[in-house]
Amino acid sequence: MQSWPGETEILIIGAGPTGLALACALRELGLKPLHFDKHLEGLNSSRAAVIHPRTLEVLEAIGVVPTLLQEGLRMEKFRLREGSKVLLQMDFSPLPTAYPFALMIPQQDTERILMARLRELGGEVIRGVELTDVKMEREGVKALVRRGTEEHWIHARWLVGCDGGRSSVRQRAGIGFEGEPYEQDFILADVKMVWPLRRDEASLFLSPEGMMLVAPLPGDHFRIVATVAQAPQDLSLPFFQSLVDRRGPSGAKRITEMFWTSPFHLQHRVASSNFLGRVLLCGDAAHVHSPAGGQGMNTGIQDAVSLAKPLRRAALTGDEAGLREWSKSRHRIAKEVISLTHRMTLAIGLSQPWQRVLRNMILGVISRLPGLSQKFARKLSEIDYR
Structure with a gap:
């Protein structure tokens, strides 16, 4: 030894x-x-x-931010969607920080x-x-x-x-x-795919069967995270393709390569x-x-x-x-x-129709009040924890 x-x-x-x-x-x-x-x-x-703005501020103390910025992908917008319908948009670019974006890496x-x-x-x-x-x-x-x-x-x-x-x-x-x-399982995959939405935004899709997050990564890759009642033993490309087809937006959506998958219980x-x-x-x-x-x-x-x-x-x-x-x-x-x-x-994760309708109405109100959506963006970016 x-x-x-x-x-x-x-x-x-x-x-x-x-x-x-x-x-x-x-x-x-x-x-x-x-x-x-x-x-x-x-x-x-x-x-x-993802590395949020406050974390980039903190990491200045150890001299790694330039390298992270060079290798990561800057993402300014985060949208909550139901299919192709945008329920809420959060924009990081107005945040009072030297890093008004989420860094995908x-x-x-x-x-x-x-x-x-x-x-x-x-x-x-x-x-x-x-x-x-x-x-x-x-x-x-x-x-x-x-x-x-x-x-x-x-x-x-x-x-x-x-x-x-x-x-x-x-x-x-x-x-x-x-x-x-939590009762539900989470699954994730890093993939390369044809995707109809912009690469400077992450989208969280809400559906009765569960949520799905699709976020861009460097190198034309995407990260998919989703909830399922029970994670299957075989997290195959066809399984994730079916998930994207059911929960994602309209337009061309085709996974061409899958690099890594993992189930996890939270x-x-x-x-x-x-x-x-x-x-x-x-x-x-x-x-x-x-x-x-x-x-x-x-x-x-x-x-x-x-x-x-x-x-x-x-x-x-x-x-x-x-x-x-x-x-x-x-x-x-x-x-x-x-x-x-x-x-x-x-x-x-709401599944009852009346619950989803009420939630979507509340998100609609927030989206029309910039102060509220910016308050949420501040929370997600963690700059309120300075």
């Missing part, structure tokens, strides 16, 4: 976008965290596909860019290492990690869990995860605490929710980058006031995001 230090100031578990963003932010501040991930590079699941590309930046800063992720136990101590945490058949205890003054919704850090630290699962939950003793939680380890609005990865990255400065202060001076303030703020934001995405999920 590789020889690691028996102790470290900061130990990060998890190297998805959240963990990588935290490691970069700490390196920018002169700290050198020890960083483990149980997956080999490039093998983390890749579901997120697959999660694996975001991770690759963050990993390259971490290496530029002198950091690295030790992979194939799994956290198996945590012992809380007054002056830190003892973490038992395993690679293959070998185990090793490491003492860390601070342990940060960025290891997803099934977080070993959260579970081993005994932190609760309150909430419940929950809406929030950790009872994101700061317990010397354990901190960021991203999905602290909160999970519906993919409505593409909030998950964005909220996690913002958790991570905003943690770096108060964690540095605590590590260097012992002053934890900043961490307490960070914990309170990010816990509040997580609950707001969960509430927003849950309400969106319930609204788009």
Whole structure:
């Protein structure tokens, strides 16, 4: 087994976008965290596909925005539709930010860019290492990690869990995860297809059988996300073609290639605490929710980058006031995001005819009041969380 230090100031578990963003932010501040991930590079699941304006603002601190902008696809408009009928349009271009658009880029590309930046800063992720136990101590945490058949205890003054919704850090630290699962399944696919709508907009289609999101990606690709009562075992091209034909707009719609598919079961939950003793939680380890609005990865990255400065202060001076303030703020934001995405999920999933008529009437009123649609755009862009 590789020889690691028996102790470290900061130990990060998890190297998805959240963990990588935290490691970069700490390196920018002169700290050198020890960083483990149980997956080999490039093998983390890749579901997120959008970076919102507030996240781009936050990522300026670690120097990756120019590369992200170069590789991503800028999307200024988001439309809710029923077939070809537009129920509501949101325009990001008037938003008061240097980045008045959503940036469409697959999660694996975001991770690759963050990993390259971490290496530029002198950091690295030790992979194939799994956290198996945590012992809380007054002056830190003892973490038992395993690679293959070998185990090793490491003492860390601070342990940060960025290891997803099934977080070993959260579970081993005994932190609760309150909430419940959604009844429906979600499925997604990355495809190349003939599509009748513009490539500078994402469209969320509402139908009695469920919703379908179609969003453009770089390289003439599209991301399809849909709800189904039960995900089939075979997520084939004909299955997604039938879905697009039934739920999509009029006009030519033909999937020509399918690159990746995945079913997933979602929950809406929030950790009872994101700061317990010397354990901190960021991203999905602290909160999970519906993919409505593409909030998950964005909220996690913002958790991570905003943690770096108060964690540095605590590590260097012992002053934890900043961490307490960070914990309170990010816990509040997580609950707001969960509430927003849950309400969106319930609204788009209405199946009774009278419910859909009432919902569509309300969306029509919102669409005629620019102030309301812009307020919703601010929420989705997360700039209200500055």
